[in-house]
Every structure is written in C-alpha cells, then in structure tokens.
Amino acid sequence: xxxxxxxxxxxxxxxxxxLDGNFYECPESDKxxxxxxxxxxxxxxxxxxxxxxxxxxxxxxxxxKS
Numbered sequence: 001x002x003x004x005x006x007x008x009x010x011x012x013x014x015x016x017x018x019l020d021g022n023f024y025e026c027p028e029s030d031k032x033x034x035x036x037x038x039x040x041x042x043x044x045x046x047x048x049x050x051x052x053x054x055x056x057x058x059x060x061x062x063x064x065k066s
C-alpha cells in the first residue's frame with residue numbers, strides 16, 4: 001500500500017512540476033486552480049483507503065505546497 005501512496009504522491013508532484021515549467025506566464029492563481037483540479041482527479045480515481053472523508057481531506061490540503 002505504501003508504494004501506491006508514494007506513486008500517487010509522485011504523480012501529483014509531477015503534475016505541479018510540469019505545469020510550473022510549461023505555464024510560467026499564466027497567473028499563479030489560475031495555475032494553482034488547474035493543479036488542484038488535476039490532483040483532485042488523481043485522488044478520486046486512485047483512492048488509497050475506503051474512507052472517502054480522508055481522501056477528501058487530502059484533496060483540499062495536500063497539494064498547495066510551494
């Protein structure tokens with residue numbers, strides 16, 4: 001299970017890195033909104049547990065790291 005969690009975390013980090021590297025001229029708020037939506041889709045489609053509340057918490061708190 002930890003490997004899946006690590007892979008999911010890496011995927012979300014890669015999403016952020018790709019967008020930062022390719023859309024540097026976009027307003028930061030727009031870019032962060034797209035990153036959040038893509039990471040939410042990752043969490044929704046690749047759940048790590050049976051407790052949806054925990055995954056919802058991760059969606060809203062895990063990927064606004066700078």
